[in-house]
Amino acid sequence: MTTNDWSVPETDVFERIRTVLDAGSEAVLATVVAVEGSAYRRPGAKMLVDPAGGGAGSITAGCLEDEVRELAADVLAAGEPRTETWDLTGDDDVWGMGVGCNGVITVLLEPLTESYRTVAAARERGEDVGVAAVVGGDLPLGARAVYRPGRGFDADGDGGEDDLPAWLREAVADPLDRLLERGASETVTLEGEEGTVEVFLDAVTAPPELVVFGAGHDTGPVVELATLVDFRVTVVTFRGGRAGRDRYPRADEVVSAAPRDVATLREWDDDTYAVVMTHNFVDDRLTLAELLETPVAYVGLMGPEKRFREMREALAEEGVELTPADLERVYTPIGLNLGGDTPYRIAYSIVAELLAVANDRTPDHLGRSRGPIHDRVDVSTD
């Protein structure tokens, strides 16, 4: 990744964190901890800056990146975390009324430490993880603890980083669970023994999982696009099809399997999405039936409606009837109606649908009130 490659998939920011830690290099992690008004990124957005000027991620659309890089140098020199708040409201000049530069944004800048390896590793394993970090008030700035849902705060083996008092950890456990559910991060103000403390609760949710069944030429574009928008992607091939990481270099995993083993192939959950595109009727049918025995949220099936009807008839002949709940999870013909029949355009429609479903959105135009001004309702961005 070049030093200019600031806008990268979120996954790449975390990979960069691990690379820096593995190399024992220095870097500064800048995290948006609070936003008022209109901002380009939400709390939790991260940017990694190294002293040579490189890094990854972007926390605004450009208006603050240079300033953040300058501050990062100071932070490394001081060896201590700091927060910085930029108030851009009412600034009618160049940056005023700019997109994402019209609010109040608070950023925590801190030297990257080993404690962050825990976070990056959990995310890589597909586990949600929370971080509670002091960003103001009567406790040391940057004091932090790592939280695992169902397991509590990790008080062992991570370099003595658990500098948060017990009362604080107890107070934020439930809020972290809720934030992880929502996939949102925020700063909260707490009153405790030491006084008033502002704590940034970062919900570092594991990326959604995409499992693609297929090994045709059309699989590659789906994998590539899905990884760009931060799906963790597994490719499953049958019949010893041309499997192999070299064929799908961007996939996180490539496995060979038999269709009847799909339900037991991995841990399936409801933040996992399956795309069935083996181009083989029998394999697709077996895979579909197996997937419907798992809790996957989405089974996208390539092919026309007619093919799905014939598949249902074939399943019925085996005594397998799809319930309405099953049918709710099957998306076929797969994809959003964006037009185009090239491999990348087809893949684009598929991944667009995956995003809409994973983020629970109805995929209409954000400027949806597309009529004369008096018909327009106030559409707020989310």
Next chain:
Amino acid sequence: MTTNDWSVPETDVFERIRTVLDAGSEAVLATVVAVEGSAYRRPGAKMLVDPAGGGAGSITAGCLEDEVRELAADVLAAGEPRTETWDLTGDDDVWGMGVGCNGVITVLLEPLTESYRTVAAARERGEDVGVAAVVGGDLPLGARAVYRPGRGFDADGDGGEDDLPAWLREAVADPLDRLLERGASETVTLEGEEGTVEVFLDAVTAPPELVVFGAGHDTGPVVELATLVDFRVTVVTFRGGRAGRDRYPRADEVVSAAPRDVATLREWDDDTYAVVMTHNFVDDRLTLAELLETPVAYVGLMGPEKRFREMREALAEEGVELTPADLERVYTPIGLNLGGDTPYRIAYSIVAELLAVANDRTPDHLGRSRGPIHDRVDVSTD
């Protein structure tokens, strides 16, 4: 591009054609000329195969590519075009009922010749071009002529490739115009002096143009995604912003300009789409006003609805009132509602909206009748 990189943007197939011609190498161009039933690609889909086994493009989702490569070797050896038809209907076996392998598909395979340079060059220049090629009947197989809308058939300087009789060229000129309008290709049967002739009319439409105004970190992902789905992309930067092809290596063009020159910056037409994301209120406002003086089909404006309202007020103060027709072309907040706030997810929503508008589609789920079976209507893929 590796020899395994068959699924590439359509633009890359044409670039590969030019590369092969420039190198004086041999290759076979395989074009889908007719399809009955369900097929992965439509007539006009192209695949280039070179004798070493490499190439670009894919004309089916995998079921025929190996056979096409074998035939390509024969075609080069014979030095002559041929057509091949595969009938996969009723084949219940492995490939039967497979996606895209359940129809009748006819492919024209021909040694790549200099006449194709004309086609590739026109497309590169943003010009639509039609090709009429004999694929059966009483004229030599592969005899072809290149057609430019408004200019007719090109009878000079392209290597004596205009082997089609005048009556045939006259007969297909209007059909080619209409096919170019629709962006569709098809084989027609004609009766002429020589007898019955089947002619494949290929509408090689120039890619839609995307002009992105902005030079922030968030511009790169928009450029990258748009080129993958075959937009021709120009980046326009203001104020000597960090312009340069090296910053946007995938862009077809990067230019520096002043906002007040936008309307005269280039040839604007209604197959051109503009995304305004300079992050500067004044620049965005000036650009918006200039763009609305052009015939562009789409002006996507980044930022919340509120910002657009303030922009309209500012324009009104200058005596510029936006008409309902203007408002119809302005899309803000930009993008489809797919969720997510990372640079790539935002870019993904924007390019998804661009595809929907460029292809005149309502971006709903293709499997839109998402209810119990009796509520489902027959949704045909297009």
